[in-house]
Amino acid sequence: MNKTSILIAALFAAAGFAAAASAQELTGTLKKIKDSGKVVMGTRDSSAPLAYTLGGGQYTGYHVEMCDRILDTIKKQINAPAAKTEYTLVTSQNRIPLVENGTVDIECGSTTNNAARQKQVAFGLTTYVTEVRMAVRANSGLTSINQLNGKNVATTTGTTSVQTLRKHERATGVDFKEIYGKDHADSFLLLESGRADAFVMDDNILAGNIGNSKNPRDFIIAGEVLSVEPIAVMFRKDDPAFKKAVDDAIRSMMKGGELDKLYVKWFQSPIPPRNSNMNMPMGNTLKGLLANPNDRPMEDYAKK
Amino acid sequence: MNYHWEWQVFLRDDGSGRTYIEWMISAWGWTLSVAACAWVLALLIGSLIGTLRTVPQRGWQRVGDAWVELFRNIPLLVQIFLWYHVVPAVFTAFKDLPAFVLVVFALGFFTSARIAEQVRAGIQSLPSGQRMAGQALGLTLPQTYRHVILPMAFRIVIPPLTSEAMNIIKNSSVAFAVSIAEMTMFAMQAQEETSRGIEIYLAVTTLYVVSAFSVNRVMAGIEGRVRVPGTIGGGK
Numbered sequence: 001m002n003k004t005s006i007l008i009a010a011l012f013a014a015a016g017f018a019a020a021a022s023a024q025e026l027t028g029t030l031k032k033i034k035d036s037g038k039v040v041m042g043t044r045d046s047s048a049p050l051a052y053t054l055g056g057g058q059y060t061g062y063h064v065e066m067c068d069r070i071l072d073t074i075k076k077q078i079n080a081p082a083a084k085t086e087y088t089l090v091t092s093q094n095r096i097p098l099v100e101n102g103t104v105d106i107e108c109g110s111t112t113n114n115a116a117r118q119k120q121v122a123f124g125l126t127t128y129v130t131e132v133r134m135a136v137r138a139n140s141g142l143t144s145i146n147q148l149n150g151k152n153v154a155t156t157t158g159t160t161s162v163q164t165l166r167k168h169e170r171a172t173g174v175d176f177k178e179i180y181g182k183d184h185a186d187s188f189l190l191l192e193s194g195r196a197d198a199f200v201m202d203d204n205i206l207a208g209n210i211g212n213s214k215n216p217r218d219f220i221i222a223g224e225v226l227s228v229e230p231i232a233v234m235f236r237k238d239d240p241a242f243k244k245a246v247d248d249a250i251r252s253m254m255k256g257g258e259l260d261k262l263y264v265k266w267f268q269s270p271i272p273p274r275n276s277n278m279n280m281p282m283g284n285t286l287k288g289l290l291a292n293p294n295d296r297p298m299e300d301y302a303k304k
Numbered sequence: 305m306n307y308h309w310e311w312q313v314f315l316r317d318d319g320s321g322r323t324y325i326e327w328m329i330s331a332w333g334w335t336l337s338v339a340a341c342a343w344v345l346a347l348l349i350g351s352l353i354g355t356l357r358t359v360p361q362r363g364w365q366r367v368g369d370a371w372v373e374l375f376r377n378i379p380l381l382v383q384i385f386l387w388y389h390v391v392p393a394v395f396t397a398f399k400d401l402p403a404f405v406l407v408v409f410a411l412g413f414f415t416s417a418r419i420a421e422q423v424r425a426g427i428q429s430l431p432s433g434q435r436m437a438g439q440a441l442g443l444t445l446p447q448t449y450r451h452v453i454l455p456m457a458f459r460i461v462i463p464p465l466t467s468e469a470m471n472i473i474k475n476s477s478v479a480f481a482v483s484i485a486e487m488t489m490f491a492m493q494a495q496e497e498t499s500r501g502i503e504i505y506l507a508v509t510t511l512y513v514v515s516a517f518s519v520n521r522v523m524a525g526i527e528g529r530v531r532v533p534g535t536i537g538g539g540k
Contacts, residue, residue, distance in 0.1 A: 093492050097501065116499050157480070157489060158496040167319040179403075179483040180493075190483075193389065194399075 026078060028239035029105050034080045041067055042090040042104035046185040048208025049266040049278055050128065050231065051109040059087045062266035066127060066259070067108035067233060070249040077245060091183065092158030096120055099234055106246070107234040110202060112160050114229075114298040122237045124246045125293040126230035127259065129285045129301075130202035132161050134223040135191060135210060142198060143222050148176040154187045154196035155180060160298075161201050164227045184209060191219070202229065204267075204280065211276030228285065228301045247295075254290045313500045314507070324494055324504075331490035332511050338407055338476045338484060339515075343469060345412030350419025351458075355449060357424045368420065375417035381478050384410045388482040407479045415472050422464040426457035459530055466523035470516040477512075487511060 026034055033039045043059045044051040051061040068085065075083050090098055090107060098104040099121050110130070113123040134153075136142045145168065155161045157180045165178060179196050181187030188209040190196040199206065203221055210219045235242055253259045260282075265271075267280045285301075314325040356368035375383070387410040392399040398406070430453060438448030458465075480489035491508040495501040 093496060096496075096499070116497070120499050158492055162493055163319045163497050170320040180480075180485075180489060181483070182481050186481075189389070193393065 027241050029236060029242040030074070030078050030245065032102075032105065033075070033083055034078050037080065037082065038084040038086050039071055039075075040086045040088055040103065040105045041071070042088050042095060042098060042107035042109065044091075044109035045089055046183060046209065047110040047205055048212060049271055050204060050208075052208065053089070054273055057087070059089075060272065061108075062128070062262060063108040063110070063231075063233065065266075066250075066253070066262060067106060069253065069258070070233075070246055071106070073249040073252075074245045092156060095234065099236060102236075105235065110205065110231055111234045112229040112298055113232045113295060114160065117234075118237075118297055120237065121234050122239065122243055123232040123234055123295050123297075124243070125250045125254075125295050126232045126289050127250060128204070128231040129283060129289065130204055130229050130231055131283075132164055132200060132226040132229065133203045133206065133221050134198040134200045135188075135206040135219050136198045136222050137191075138218055138220045140197065145198075145200075145223050145226065146172060146174050148198055149174050150176065151197040152177050152179050152190075152195060154178075154190040154199045155201060156184050156187045157182055159201070160227070160229065165200055168226055188213065198223075200226070202231075204278070207278045207280060211271075211278060212274055216276060227298070229298045230289075230296065230301060232295060247293075251293055254293055259290060309503065310500055311503055313498045313503055316498065318494070318497065324498065327494070328487070328490055328507060328511070331485055331487045332515075334479075334484055334486040335473070335476050335512075336515060338404065338411065338479050338486060339473045341408045342411035342415060342476070343472050345408060346415035346419055346468070346472065347465075349412070350416035351423050351454075353416060354420035354423030355427065355454070357420065358427045359445065368424075372417045372420050375413050376421075380411070380414050380475055381481060383414055384478055384482055386410075403482050403484060407482060407484055411472065411475060411479070415468055415475070418471075419465065419468055422461045422468070423457060425464075426461035427453055429460060430456055456535060459527075459532065459535070462523060462527045462530075466520060466527075469519045469523060473516045473519060474512065 029039075041064070043061070043064055045053040045059075047061070049061055050063045051059060053059050064087075071085055075081050088098075088104055090104060090109065095104070095107050095109065095111060096117065099107050110128075111117075111123075112130075113126060117123075134142075134145060142148065153165065153176045155165060155178065162178075162180070169175065179190055181190050184201065184205050187196075187199050187201065191199040192213065199209075206221050210216050210221070213219065233246065235246065250259075253262075263282055263286075267278045267282070270277050314328070315323050318324055318327055353368045353371050356364045357372070359365065378386070384407060387406045388403060391406070392401070434452055434456070435448055438452040439445065443451065476486060477488040479486050480492065483489075487508050491504055495504045498504065
């Protein structure tokens with residue numbers, strides 16, 4: 001071979017190495033998963049059917065299963081199929097700090113995507129839309145928030161429902177007494193024990209807690225919709241590679257009909273632990289989102 | 305440090321026409337109310353029980369022992385849940401009591417067990433001759449306690465009582481678990497709403513420190529003024 005062809009061959013080899021190197025140059029969370037061999041999923045203990053615990057460190061739910069599949073796709077993508085998924089319990093208070101400081105890589109629970117939170121974390125495509133309503137005892141005859149004058153209303157500390165209730169109180173002049181449970185199970189207990197006359201929260205959490213209670217038929221979800229909130233998975237900000245990976249995985253599940261099937265499995269069929277059926281057919285907003293996914297925050301829904 | 309401080313968050317409206325700083329002050333008021341009411345209850349009952357543990361009659365001693373062991377062996381948070389969820393279910397008379405009263409009972413009785421032990425230690429640190437001398441002078445046992453023993457014992461235990469008073473302010477933070485709108489609950493909820501956790505928690509911490517330290521200084525002032533130089537609790 002003459003000098004020119006050796007030079008050309010060397011250039012091709014160098015280009016080949018450079019290409020290979022940049023293809024493997026992972027950043028942010030993807031790099032962390034590849035290097036540490038594990039990914040930490042934050043999840044909830046009583047946000048059925050999105051994310052809840054079956055006891056013994058086992059977590060399950062619509063978002064948990066969806067995230068398992070997303071992470072499987074990502075692990076194959078970054079060539080780390082043996083990476084383990086570690087499940088960590090988070091609460092309404094600590095979910096954002098834990099994602100920010102790196103303890104949790106992706107939070108798959110029931111977190112509302114809103115503008116204030118987007119200053120601290122990033123959200124995936126919206127995969128569930130919840131409406132804030134109230135759960136009451138079936139025999140209480142309450143059908144609207146405005147009938148709660150002078151009554152006790154329970155909600156969970158650290159959730160968006162607290163602020164929603166406060167704004168509603170101010171707007172309509174209805175004066176009720178707020179009682180705060182420290183988590184959803186505690187707030188539902190307040191309703192069950194009679195300390196509260198209504199429990200205001202996202203409708204899926206209400207349905208989940210009613211379904212898991214001792215006598216589900218004693219409770220109903222009633223009242224008008226106080227707020228429409230997009231729920232999505234949450235991860236660190238300023239990590240476009242990870243966001244793209246997550247969004248791509250979600251999009252392909254939406255287009256391929258996988259998310260539809262997952263929805264039916266968790267919202268319209270019997271689910272553990274008590275084989276209760278949430279009986280919540282997919283609403284129009286979510287159907288629209290599956291056709292045209294986006295990650296717009298809650299404030300955009302309120303403007304409609 | 306390139307954290308972007310935003311102290312104006314306290315002037316923001318929280319959705320009901322009230323600024324966060326107004327909410328924080330109201331929460332501070334709740335903290336101090338819970339602590340003050342529980343302290344009064346704890347001091348009265350604790351002194352009584354502590355005294356009972358030192359009297360010669362075995363029956364009264366057993367009452368005191370039972371009280372202290374019951375409230376000392378259960379964690380405070382568990383006691384709060386027992387008072388809030390279990391007691392109203394078992395004793396229906398308690399069902400209509402507001403949560404504030406139940407929390408004051410829980411915190412008060414928990415602290416009373418600790419105060420009882422401190423008062424007992426103070427009484428037993430006095431020479432037994434004090435009680436005998438009092439009774440030899442013709443005082444009955446209650447009179448001896450009232451005029452001879454307890455005045456000296458309380459002066460001795462003012463330092464541990466100061467700690468308990470400061471503790472009760474800090475322990476009042478567990479009231480958030482049963483929906484008292486005190487400072488810890490404010491901190492958790494406001495942090496979630498404004499996403500400015502550092503500023504909120506710094507402010508709440510400062511208020512807790514100010515409250516506890518003021519109690520400390522008040523008790524130190526009391527200690528100085530009631531001191532009787534030359535007695536067992538009086539030396540400098």
